[in-house]
Amino acid sequence: MYFENAEGLKTYINRLIVEPDEQLMILAGYKSADEVPEVMEFLNEKGINFFGAIYPGLLTGKNNKPHGFIVERFNPVFTSLVLPHMMRFNKDPASMKGYTALVLVDGLSPHMKALIDTLFKKMGTYVNYLGGGAGFYDMNQRPCIFDNKGIYQDVLYVCVIPEPCFSGVKHGWRKLMGPFSVDRSIDNVLISLDGDNAFEVYKEVIEAEEHITLFKEDFFAIAKDHPFGIVQEDGSIIVRDPIGLNDNYEIICVADIPVNSQVYVLKGDVDSLLSSSLEITEYCTENAPDYHFPLLFNCISRAMFLEDKFEEELANIQNKLKPIVQGALSIGEIASKRNGEIVIHNKSTVLGLIRK
Structure with missing residues (x-):
């Protein structure tokens, strides 16, 4: 009530x-x-x-x-x-x-x-x-x-x-780009994808998709439209929300992203x-x-x-x-x-x- x-x-x-x-x-x-x-x-x-x-x-x-x-x-x-x-x-x-x-x-x-x-x-x-x-x-x-x-x-x-x-x-989100291999993460902080800085990989994908320049200050405003998707054993996707960057330009997510997991950058639309x-x-x-x-x-x-x-x-x-x-x-x-x-x-x- x-x-x-x-x-x-x-x-x-x-x-x-x-x-x-x-x-x-x-x-x-x-x-x-x-x-x-x-x-x-x-x-x-x-x-x-x-x-x-x-x-x-x-x-x-x-x-x-x-x-x-x-x-x-x-x-x-x-x-x-x-x-x-x-x-x-x-x-x-x-x-x-x-x-x-x-x-x-x-x-x-x-x-x-x-x-x-x-x-x-x-x-x-x-x-x-x-x-x-x-x-x-x-x-x-x-x-x-x-x-x-x-x-x-x-x-x-x-x-x-x-x-x-x-x-x-x-969830209704769909794959945009990937998969990428998670080389390094600590708890809910994503550090490295495919041997490169995770933010640089993510930034490249987002800038190509949205035709913008992604800065730390407006990270969440843009990232809310493009979460990560962790691939499960059965092929399904569990979504991870990137909500910010720390001082080392590592991506802070809501909950963990396991090391050695495969992730996609996702996109969605209102109808889906x-x-x-x-x-x-x-x-x-x-x-x-x-x-x-x-x-x-x-x-x-x-x-x-x-x-x-x-x-x-x-x-x-x-x-x-x-x-x-x-x-x-x-x-x-x-x-x-x-x-x-x-x-x-x-x-x-x-x-x-x-x-x-």
Whole structure:
């Protein structure tokens, strides 16, 4: 349920009876970040367990809101704050087979891959992962994940609920140039392609395609239209979003690009992206539980690319679903592959229909 401000959220929560074994998930729009401490204090005073994150935007129905709060109530079987290579987990993961793991993670953390790997090593393929990277619209990293004890950066929060989820992922981007071999990368920093500086290789491709000169200062404005695509074993593509350059002119991406992987520079158009969101909704609704609520994570730079057409994408999704779609603009989208492995996507739409 969406609320415009903290007062509306608090009024609603005052009418709720939240049991000790229940937990509230709070998603906050970045323009309401200053109200998050007030909400946290209010919930702690009432003795309500909660977790949440600040996002570049909140998705509610056909609308993208930079402010406000979304709240959902769950009865989880397990919750935990996760640090890189550090997670307390005393359950048999097989006991959670078929459950849904909601994942909120710092989307701008250079340790995002380590956080995801830490989670997967504990829970494996038993649960269905669904979530998105949190952060602020200006893409400057600062604390964005919170729970009863505080607000953090470089962390992940997981909430496992005893309900199945049918989910799907689509992106709509197509190959422009490549493949290139990743000779050197460190976490989410791409350093070398085919033996050359990665930025120089990328710059050459973009300048030939767009007929411009690419500078560091306007890198993201241009790069949002041309992400990387990592080739998977089955030939499919996982998208990686280049969001900036460091002082060494190395490309900073959202999440990791593995050494020795093959990557393409991608391109897209409005029609191909809108078609992909229709495909994912049709795919999910054909297999949805009879009673469900839709949770959507849609990439922030995808929204920037679509501009005023983004609300058309949201309408395409909402029009095929009876319940109101809730979710967030994300910096990295989290979902399970068909074999159960967890994957970090970029510039993609992840839709989950969770049984109620």
